[in-house]
Amino acid sequence: MLSWLIVLPVIAAASVAFAPRRLKELHLPLGIALSVLPLALAGYIFWVFEPVAGYQFVQEAVWYEPWGISWSLGIDGISMPMVLLTTILVPIALAASTSITRRTKEFVVYVLLLEAGMIGVFLALDVFLFFVFFEAILIPMYFIIGIWGSDRRVYAAMKFFIFTAFGSALLLAGIIALAVTHAEQFGSPSFALSDLMDVQLSIGAERWLFAAFALAFAIKVPLFPVHTWLPDAHTEAPTAGSVLLAAVLLKLGTYGLLRFNLSLFPEASVDAAWIMGILAVVGIIYGAVVAIVQPDLKRLVAYSSVSHLGFIVLGTFALTSGGLQGAVIQNVNHGLITGALFLLVGMIYERRHTKQISEFGGLQKVMPIFAGFFLFMVFASIGLPGLSGFVGEFLILIGSYATLPILTIIAAAGVVLAAIYLLWAYERVFTGVPDKEENKLLSDLSIREISLLAPLAILILVIGLYPNVLLDKIAPSTEAVLDRIESQTEFVIPEPGRLGDVFIAGDNE
Amino acid sequence: MTEVIWLVIALPLLGAVFLHFFGRYMREPWSGWLASGAIASSFVVALIAAIPFFQGGESGSTVLLWEWMPAIGANLEMLWDPLAAFMTLIVTGVGALIHVFAIGYMHGDERIPRFFTYLNLFAASMLILVLAGNYAMLFLGWELVGLSSYLLIGFWFVRPSAASAAKKAFIVNRIGDFGFLIALMLVFTAFGTLSYTGVFERAGAELTTGLATAIALLIFVGAAGKSAQIPLYVWLPDAMEGPTPVSALIHAATMVTAGIYLIARSAAIFELSPIAQTIVATIGVLTALWAATIAVSQRDIKRVLAYSTISQLGYMVLAVGTTAYVAGLFHLMTHAFFKALLFLGAGSVIHAMNGEQDMGKMGGLFKKMPVTGIMMAIATAAITGIPPFAGFWSKDEILASVFERGGWFSVLWIVGLVTAVITGFYMMRLFMLVFFGKSQWDENVDPHESPRVMTVPLIFLAALVTFGGLINTPLRLTLESFLEPSFELISLQHPPENVWTLVVLALLSVLAGAAGIFAAWLLYRRPAEDWQRFEVGLQPIWGWWEDAYGVDDLYGRTLVAPGKKAATAAAFGFDVPVIDGAVNGVGRVVRGIGAWARPLQTGYVRNYGALLLGGAVVVVIWLVAGGV
16 A cells, blocks of 8 residues: 555656646646545555554565565654655645746656655665665756756755765665675675664764764755755745755655664664754754844745754654654644745745845735734744644653753754744734835735645644644654664663652752 | 633633634624623633632642643643632633723724734633643643734734834743743653642652752743743833733733742742742842832833833732742732723723823823723722722732741842832822823813723722722731632741731831822922923933833843844855855865766766765775774
8 A cells, every 4th residue: 555655646747747738737737636646545544544663554575686675665653744744745835836837747747756756765664765765856856946946946956966965875875884784694685674773783883874874864954064055945946846845855854864863873873862962953043043134035934944953853862752752743843834834935926026025014914814824834833832833842842851951951042033033024024014016916815825825724733732643643653763772772761750860869969 | 610611711712713714794893792702701600610719628620621742741731729710710800801991992993803803812822821730731821822912912013113012022022931941841851740730749859959949940030021020021011012902901911910820830849949939039029129110200101001010010029939929919910900900091091192192291181081080090099009909908918928028038128118109109190190280182182081881891990909909908818718729838928927017017018109109299290390390300310210221222232233143144154155165165076076087977967976986985995994
């Protein structure tokens, strides 16, 4: 069944590709309609997904025996939310692309192929297969930015490609090294994740491999200081590209860290936790500070991503229940919220052909519905309790203190900064009297646009108030990750409450 | 009734949701009446549910709504105990009166349904805050209060000053939240839960003084944001940009009381740290004095009241810092009554003056609007501590308790007494400038008494202000015995036992208030030139006061401007040229290698291939060298 999740978008892409050229207007609607199929399947999988640890719906087929490569898929509480997110956002991103009139067919094909790749990444249980999907994603994204982007699209696409390719090289090297080591220890090479987890590595080797994987994923996240491709890519990409980039592609990094670094290199993960934590916290503060003064709305949202993704990495390497659960659910939340923010920026861009904050002012008066959705997403992004962004951030902050106290305290300052850059931007764009002629006649959101945003708003509200729709299914898998780290290393996951004794012992003696 | 206590929150919340989607289809007054009805029904439900507490002996129970974030022991659960009931009754009771008043006040505004949506949301948020059974849900209400205040302060968003004040309120509160969040991290790490019962029962046995002090002070940072204490009070005067009923709601029933409530709720933690208590009490009384001096010199009627709120909150913080929790909560209640009355009275005046807020342009209004005038007189008597009005009883109980604690607190008591003199002065100044003397109105203003829908809530409030203080007099401590079960584990600070000491203390505090009133009466009954000469004669002190000691400017120069500069430097002086420059430089080098490795090919694939090749080479070398 999981293979269908990957195959359906490919079939959809093929159907659009072979659709008659003269029915030009129908290519996009056809793509949207077909992209609902993977969503339906993902919805069904979510529905029957058991809240237990381990992979479900596992499928395995030998691909290339001599190298031990297999087509091996499975889904657990860490990947399931990401698959769901991807399938939800693709139809929305497509439906938001009505302004793309040039080479529409290709565009739809690329987006659908991108979807197949993204789903494949999250489902792959074979590291080589993972790598194939990981790379495959680059190509459609490269073209989406490079063909349908704005003025500096070629530069941005190139930069995106080179950064990621650099990470990929390291990743591939690391993967091959692991497989070769497996061959040495067990007699045959294997790329299966479960096999590679059994490989015994010297601590030196483990650290090198951790670094290779971590750097590859850090570029994707992106962590400071390898984040500079992101603002350019986001700013130049068309709306659908920005949405999928922010919502899903960045999560390949956080997902990879959680799935591969923690599982394959537990010892190194424990040792490097503070380094990753520092990078994460620098990103949280730095991204937020830089976001404050961005003159371009899209760049502002892009830097806010740098800040928000920092929380996810912090939660991941805090190695506590709260931190890890928060990281997984925040993957989804950031996707929904930032995806929606990019949609909104795209909608105003289509009307005014600018994203410069200084070009706006007083929009709440002329576009109250647009302003309402924007403010909703702003507060979701700020982490207002009751909306989903809070659940992730709060779990991460409260959960991470036990292992990374100082870093977590600094990270909490990001919560103040988020309010500053987002509310200041809102003030400049939406409040006051609309004083520019071009802004006075703007039309408010159409029914189509509202119907793109409303599902996201509802999901954000539902997860914010009842996160157990996801947490229930996430928790067993994240606990399993932690259990493994505990069994493989001397690291003891702190149990809150028991730490009270630690405090007291420390104070009295 | 405890099982349906969620209705208290649900009613105004549903009101808000309904008005949000369907309010625009309702004719003008009906959206207001719907919102008022929702909050009034909440009051009734709460009143019925509180019956067991009135009968005594009942200590409260927890109601689980649903699981929220089980990994950190945070669920949506409500604690219905006397303290929660007390707060709920104030929020819904005073809130309902303000809602009704707003129907008249907002008459004619084109976004009335939206206004009542926000008003109901505000009330619901505050109710979530006070009914929460753990810190996480409290934080939910806490932040929703921040959201609703943002929406309401910025209600007239086309005014840049309103939009900016809304943003300022939210951000300054967030700075307080930063402290509060760290407190929650400590609480969770120490106890493994955020639930009140779980934390408070174990706090006494398990918390060390050091940790308790840290948690208590961090909680206070959060409280100082919402309850406008030094140094985070700066958002509150600006919040006057909202429509006047909003000011009344923020200052009387919701929002600013949240911090006092939070400290009272966390009494079990403050109990363990006398240092934290002393710091909190000291900041409280300093805030009281500081804001009172600023209030003396303000010309804008709403700004006088704003600074008076900060000052009165200082008294409450002084009380809870002294562990005189009942006295503090008592003052919270009486203040909710008289400050709501003052704000609605001021609103009535502003309404009559066509939006004029400068007291220098009022004068002689008593004859024109006697009902409002009498209501304001009652409220003024109450806030200045004249018996038998409500403020006298609560303020006296605070000061007497502080006196009884002795030591350093005796100094705080003196400061509190001095503040009472100043309070008398600025309130009488306001009253005289607005209602007596020669009229200074602009030509086109024709003051008139406000409609019934506005004066009736005033009369209700006036009754509460007149008699409300009687629920906790030294003769009959009804409120104390009502709240007792919520403070079982706490040793409360009480006023002195000795009757004569009590009487002397009461006399002193009445005299203090009366002295201020008398001084202001002497000065402001004279012609405008006289008192203006006096005010000018007090330069430069008067100027500092008028300028609120220049704190906003100071923050602007020392925090905001350098912050912006730093952000600009980071964004355009560092991120683009340095970081991006560096990686682009690396990129060029890599491209160079690529060109060298595959000189025949062109295009990006070349680089990619080079990188893969480079990676593979590294691996091979490493394997050969026996790295594994």
